[in-house]
Amino acid sequence: MKFDIYDFSVLTASIHESLGSMMGETAVMITEMVIVGVIFLTLFAVLGLALVYAERKVCAFFQQRLGPMRVGFWGTAQTVADAIKLLLKEPLMTKSADKFLFNLAPFIIIIASFMAIAAVPFALGLQALDLDIGVFYVTAVSSIGVAGILLAGWASNNKFSLIGAMRSGAQIVSYELSVGLSLLTIVVLTGSLQFSEIIESQREGWWIFRGHIPAFIAFVIFLIAGTAETNRGPFDLAEAESELTAGFHTEYSGMKFAFFFLAEFVNMFIIAAIGATMFLGGWMPLHFGELTSFNEIMDFIPPLFWFLGKTAFLIFIMMWFKWTFPRLRIDQLLTLEWKYLLPINLINILVMAFIVLMGWYF
Amino acid sequence: MSVKELHKATESQEYFVNMGPQHPSTHGVLRLLLTLDGETVTKVEPHLGYIHRSIEKMCEKDSYQQIVHLTDRMDYLSCHMNNEAVCLAVERGLEIEVSDRVKVIRTIMSELTRLSSHQLWWGVMGMDLGAITSFLYGFRDREMITDIFEETCGARLTMNYNIPGGVMFDIPANFQTKVKEFITHFRQKLPEYDQLMTNNIIFRNRTEGIGVLTKEDAISYGVTGPSGRASGWSNDIRKSHPYSAYDRVDFKEIVYTEGDSFARYKARIQEMWESMNIIEQLIDNIPEGNYQEKTRAVIKLPKMEIYQSVETARGELGVYINSDGKKNPYRVKFRSPGFSNLNALNTMAKGGKIADLVTIMSTIDLVIPDIDR
Amino acid sequence: MRGIINYIKEVVSGVKTLINGMKVTGYYISHPKEIITQQYPENRDTLKMMDRFRGEVIMPHDENNEHACTGCQACEIACPNGTIEIIQDRILNEETGKKKKTILKFVYHLQMCTMCNLCIPACPTDAIKMGQNFEHAVFDRSQLTKVLNKPGSKLRDGVEE
Numbered sequence: 051m052k053f054d055i056y057d058f059s060v061l062t063a064s065i066h067e068s069l070g071s072m073m074g075e076t077a078v079m080i081t082e083m084v085i086v087g088v089i090f091l092t093l094f095a096v097l098g099l100a101l102v103y104a105e106r107k108v109c110a111f112f113q114q115r116l117g118p119m120r121v122g123f124w125g126t127a128q129t130v131a132d133a134i135k136l137l138l139k140e141p142l143m144t145k146s147a148d149k150f151l152f153n154l155a156p157f158i159i160i161i162a163s164f165m166a167i168a169a170v171p172f173a174l175g176l177q178a179l180d181l182d183i184g185v186f187y188v189t190a191v192s193s194i195g196v197a198g199i200l201l202a203g204w205a206s207n208n209k210f211s212l213i214g215a216m217r218s219g220a221q222i223v224s225y226e227l228s229v230g231l232s233l234l235t236i237v238v239l240t241g242s243l244q245f246s247e248i249i250e251s252q253r254e255g256w257w258i259f260r261g262h263i264p265a266f267i268a269f270v271i272f273l274i275a276g277t278a279e280t281n282r283g284p285f286d287l288a289e290a291e292s293e294l295t296a297g298f299h300t301e302y303s304g305m306k307f308a309f310f311f312l313a314e315f316v317n318m319f320i321i322a323a324i325g326a327t328m329f330l331g332g333w334m335p336l337h338f339g340e341l342t343s344f345n346e347i348m349d350f351i352p353p354l355f356w357f358l359g360k361t362a363f364l365i366f367i368m369m370w371f372k373w374t375f376p377r378l379r380i381d382q383l384l385t386l387e388w389k390y391l392l393p394i395n396l397i398n399i400l401v402m403a404f405i406v407l408m409g410w411y412f
Numbered sequence: 413m414s415v416k417e418l419h420k421a422t423e424s425q426e427y428f429v430n431m432g433p434q435h436p437s438t439h440g441v442l443r444l445l446l447t448l449d450g451e452t453v454t455k456v457e458p459h460l461g462y463i464h465r466s467i468e469k470m471c472e473k474d475s476y477q478q479i480v481h482l483t484d485r486m487d488y489l490s491c492h493m494n495n496e497a498v499c500l501a502v503e504r505g506l507e508i509e510v511s512d513r514v515k516v517i518r519t520i521m522s523e524l525t526r527l528s529s530h531q532l533w534w535g536v537m538g539m540d541l542g543a544i545t546s547f548l549y550g551f552r553d554r555e556m557i558t559d560i561f562e563e564t565c566g567a568r569l570t571m572n573y574n575i576p577g578g579v580m581f582d583i584p585a586n587f588q589t590k591v592k593e594f595i596t597h598f599r600q601k602l603p604e605y606d607q608l609m610t611n612n613i614i615f616r617n618r619t620e621g622i623g624v625l626t627k628e629d630a631i632s633y634g635v636t637g638p639s640g641r642a643s644g645w646s647n648d649i650r651k652s653h654p655y656s657a658y659d660r661v662d663f664k665e666i667v668y669t670e671g672d673s674f675a676r677y678k679a680r681i682q683e684m685w686e687s688m689n690i691i692e693q694l695i696d697n698i699p700e701g702n703y704q705e706k707t708r709a710v711i712k713l714p715k716m717e718i719y720q721s722v723e724t725a726r727g728e729l730g731v732y733i734n735s736d737g738k739k740n741p742y743r744v745k746f747r748s749p750g751f752s753n754l755n756a757l758n759t760m761a762k763g764g765k766i767a768d769l770v771t772i773m774s775t776i777d778l779v780i781p782d783i784d785r
Numbered sequence: 786m787r788g789i790i791n792y793i794k795e796v797v798s799g800v801k802t803l804i805n806g807m808k809v810t811g812y813y814i815s816h817p818k819e820i821i822t823q824q825y826p827e828n829r830d831t832l833k834m835m836d837r838f839r840g841e842v843i844m845p846h847d848e849n850n851e852h853a854c855t856g857c858q859a860c861e862i863a864c865p866n867g868t869i870e871i872i873q874d875r876i877l878n879e880e881t882g883k884k885k886k887t888i889l890k891f892v893y894h895l896q897m898c899t900m901c902n903l904c905i906p907a908c909p910t911d912a913i914k915m916g917q918n919f920e921h922a923v924f925d926r927s928q929l930t931k932v933l934n935k936p937g938s939k940l941r942d943g944v945e946e
Contacts (some may be wrong), residue, residue: 111814113548115822134707209427213451284542284614287767374810375803376615377542379767390796442904545810546792552821566837566915572901580902581837608809613799 056352086178090164094316099129100191102317105369117330135137139304144207147301156302156309158198160245163316165191170323171245173353174332184245185237188324189230195317196222199298202310206301210410212299217380218281218288224387229321231395232299233269235402236261236328239411251333256331260412264402269329271391271398273367276321278383280314283372287380322364326357330364333357339412425449433462435711438683439536439773440780442754449521449678451765456758464784475504476576476711479744480631484570486746487782489529489723492521495574497731500655501720502576505713505733510658511701513579516694519657520591521564521573522722523687527598529725530684534775538609541618546609553601556594561592576711578704591695595688602684610681619673623772624762626671631655631760634752637727638679641775643671649723661693712739726777750782795814834917839900842869842893843916852934854912856888860904868898888934893922896929 069078103118103126110117118125143152168178169188181187196219203215237243239261240251258265277283288297299310326332333353337345378386405411441462447455449740467486467662471479483494496518503510537549558568563584565573572593573580625635629645640647650658666682668675713735721730727749734743753776760776761769813819832841846852856873870892879882906916913933923929 077811108814109544111817111820112810113545114552115548116820117822119824212853286542370807370810373545374807375543375612376538376609376618377767378614379618379765381765382617383613391775394796474865477863477903481865481899481903484901555821562838563835564837565901566839567900568836570899570901572903574786578905584837604809611802612806613802 057175058173060263062175065376079096090167090178093167094163094312097319098312098315099133100219101319101365102129102132103180103363104365105315108366108369109373113369133308136304136308139305141306142301144301147207148205151201152301153306155198155202155205156306156313158201159195159313160309162191162193162198163192163197163313163320166320167316167323169245169328170320171249171332174356176354177246180244180246182244184241184248185233185243185328189226189233192317193226194222195313202302203298206298208301210244211300212300214288214300218298220390221281221285221288221380221383222279223273225278225382227393228271228387228391228395229279231392231399232268232272232275233324233328235264235395235399238399238406245327248328249334252331252334253337255337255412256329256334258329259379261402262411264398264405265329267394267398268402269325270359271395272325272329273364273371275387276325277368278387280317280321282314282318283368284375285383286372287377318365318368319361322361322368323357325364328358330360331356332360426454436772439778442783443779446766446769448766453761453764453769455767456769457759458754458757460754460780460784462784463781465781468744468746468785471741473740475739475783476713476741479741480575481570481572484572485745485781485785486748487726487729487750487779488569488726489532489779490525490726490729491571492518492525492573493567493722493724494658494729495572495598495638496522497720497729498733499574499576500719500722501731501733502711502713504720505716505718505735506576506707506711508577508705508706508707510578511703512699513703514703514705515657516698517579517583517703518574519661520691520694520698521561522656523691524557524560524591525726527552527602527684527687529558530680530687531557533680533725533774534609537774539772543609543615546605549601549604549608553598560587560590563587570663575704577707578702583698584701588695590699591691595692595695599688602681605681610677617672618767618771619775621679622673622764622768623775624670625756625760627669629756629759630671633756635727635756635776636752637723637749637777638666638683638754639676640727641666642668642675642679644669647728649721649728653721655720655722657694661690663690671736673771673775680777710739712737713741714735721747724749726779727783729751746785748782748785749754750778750780754778754783787870834845834919837915838917838919839902840917840919841895841900841915841921842898842913842933844891844905844913846935850937851939852912853886853910853940854891854908854934855910855940856886857909859907859909860913863907865889865901865903866897866899868894869904870894887940891933892933893933894929895931896926 066078066082070080106128107117107125118128118155120126121131143149151302166188169181169184169191171177171180179187199222200215200219203211203213204219206212236248236257239257242248242251252260254260258269261268278285281288288388299307300308335345335348335351335353335356337348426447426449429446429448431446433441433443435442443459443462445459446453447457447459465485467482470482477514480495480498483498484491486494487592512534531550531554533550535547535554537545538550561571562568564587565571565580619631625639625643627644629635630640630645633647635643636647644667646665646667649655650663651665663686666679666686668679668780713733716735718733718735719730721728723729728747730747732743732745732747733741736742757772757776760772766773823940844852856871858871860872861867861869861871871888872892873886873888874886878885900915904913921929
């Protein structure tokens with residue numbers, strides 16, 4: 051029995067129709083934008099809560115302990131308690147800090163995250179922005195976050211925050227290259243930059259299996275560069291600066307610090323989502339070309355769960371990196387990128403292009 | 413600071429940073445005044461004294477049995493070895509010979525303490541470098557040793573088990589079983605430490621070639637313990653002036669020649685293996701005998717000066733007792749290993765980066781109460 | 786050519802060591818039986834300390850509310866920092882008609898005690914021993930100055946030899 055994948059565009063079209071019958075053109079557009087904004091805000095909040103709890107539990111299980119257990123059932127309300135604590139804190143600001151830029155910096159980072167998450171495909175038809183330059187748009191927009199970090203470091207008027215922000219900026223700018231290039235490797239296979247088309251082209255099987263060796267190398271590079279982009283894991287010298295200060299967000303407290311914190315986890319989700327989309331098929335269930343009965347069984351699980359499962363798996367790998375490895379020093383970080391990841395990436399793209407020309411992929 | 417230094421400081425690009433008394437990676441309350449030039453460290457100046465509790469002064473009013481419990485709190489990770497040092501000094505002054513059973517028990521407890529101190533050092537080193545998981549693994553293994561201590565002495569950290577003349581209680585019935593269980597368990601876990609950190613390429617890049625201490629500098633600063641032995645200076649007191657049961661066991665002295673942080677790291681890991689060998693040789697045949705020699709209730713040393721040194725987990729701890737015939741010592745002085753090791757920090761960290769300073773500090777294994785007393 | 790081969794070897798061996806390290810942590814997260822946390826206030830019923838555990842000094846009284854402390858002050862002398870204070874007096878003993886030294890109060894300052902265990906072996910009559918209670922946190926500091934002999938208790942007969 052074939053189970054058709056539910057198309058959310060049917061639902062969105064019907065909502066559009068019913069709104070259109072109630073009010074004029076511009077009013078419909080504005081209402082829709084407000085609805086999408088509210089949904090994404092809720093998504094942010096829920097993601098933040100869930101990811102922080104997951105991080106604490108996963109970290110605890112790696113370390114043979116239990117993690118939060120008291121607040122709520124098995125500690126599920128712990129993040130809520132943390133959020134309330136952060137809300138109640140006094141929002142400090144040093145007198146000599148640049149007021150406007152100081153307050154603006156967290157918002158820039160959140161805006162960058164919002165713009166990136168708008169293009170992520172959650173299920174068939176469940177995508178806020180389906181641009182035909184999807185991949186290009188996401189890489190471009192995630193660069194806006196760097197401006198927020200540099201502003202935060204500069205506006206704090208604190209030389210250690212500035213050093214931390216500069217380091218962080220250099221790190222993010224370098225690793226964006228690697229992220230972009232590894233995504234390009236898959237674009238060479240699909241021939242299109244649009245997310246929905248990329249996922250459609252994985253109906254016969256995910257690219258990581260079909261693109262064999264170059265795709266796998268690109269996946270590994272994407273994971274490494276992705277963790278470096280979000281200042282996480284073994285690349286968190288800028289903020290886990292237990293040597294001197296807490297990096298660029300030293301001077302922030304209360305809700306603004308919560309924004310930085312939240313943005314880090316949401317960025318991790320976005321990197322995992324993009325990775326899942328490009329390499330692991332997004333919301334496409336696991337299909338193996340010829341085995342139709344197997345494919346039909348896989349289709350029973352709704353695509354939304356496939357997407358969330360794959361993203362969770364990639365997030366788990368990123369957490370695994372963080373809790374196992376010591377930190378890299380800043381010069382070792384940059385050496386890794388410019389001397390190792392970038393040459394390997396470029397050669398990989400050449401190899402992939404050659405393979406596509408010869409047709410040596412599944 | 414002299415006028416010349418002040419001039420240099422105001423004209424050049426150098427600036428001062430306080431790695432202040434409260435800091436996550438200085439293992440205690442230690443204030444380091446760093447002079448930085450951009451990212452490079454040009455001078456490190458430690459300021460001590462934040463946890464000075466005048467232990468040496470308090471020893472002047474206590475009797476000889478009572479000064480032992482104060483030494484617990486100096487280098488709290490090598491508790492038994494500190495107690496042993498004072499007891500050996502007093503026994504030498506009284507010229508009493510303890511039984512073989514006491515010697516073997518003291519050696520086994522000292523080696524267990526050395527193991528637990530190195531386990532904690534390994535955990536904290538990983539944590540300083542960013543691999544927070546290693547902290548928990550070190551403490552999990554250390555838990556078995558503290559359970560053994562709790563069963564034997566009654567306390568987990570400040571044991572006060574040695575007294576002049578022997579030990580306070582006899583070992584409990586299941587001491588040997590438990591220690592053997594621990595050795596079997598830890599022999600399997602120590603290769604995991606290697607898998608997790610020693611062979612890790614990130615860890616190697618962060619410790620190899622960092623903070624080199626040459627042999628001449630080590631001898632001139634008096635850096636004892638594994639930090640000095642990693643620079644090629646063989647200064648193990650257990651080999652040169654054996655005390656307790658060390659003359660009847662067979663163990664290697666771990667000496668490396670590179671003198672960098674990785675050599676210091678390797679020296680401690682190898683010491684853990686050697687400690688397990690020593691315990692295995694002694695645990696099966698603990699000789700029968702007294703666990704406590706009879707001394708008078710009030711001990712009075714004749715008018716003399718005694719110096720006794722032992723090898724703690726950090727280096728040579730020396731106890732100097734000057735008595736003038738009364739029931740309290742006239743002056744007690746402790747030569748602490750951490751004090752001399754800390755002095756070499758400036759030589760090792762000069763010219764490196766701040767991140768390297770943290771690595772170096774965790775490899776020389778400082779315990780600040782030991783330095784300040 | 787040699788440079789390229791070295792480069793590739795470096796990358797491959799580096800990645801191998803990293804995966805080796807990940808195997809260790811991966812083992813522990815896939816074996817939840819290895820969790821060693823004990824959830825403290827919930828496991829108070831089953832918690833048992835070791836016999837020699839040094840919690841605090843207590844003076845055991847038997848069923849007739851009698852203790853074994855003769856007031857010899859050996860523990861007060863052995864204590865390094867004055868944690869034990871014995872208040873005693875010569876009281877007329879009605880039966881024999883002689884004045885005898887008996888203790889009125891055995892004051893124990895828990896806030897100063899270092900649990901060094903020097904007082905217990907010093908006692909010639911085994912009157913005091915180390916208890917196993919470790920929950921000493923209080924809100925009022927005066928509760929930390931304890932009187933160890935219970936009111937109305939007296940010396941057990943036949944202890945003095």
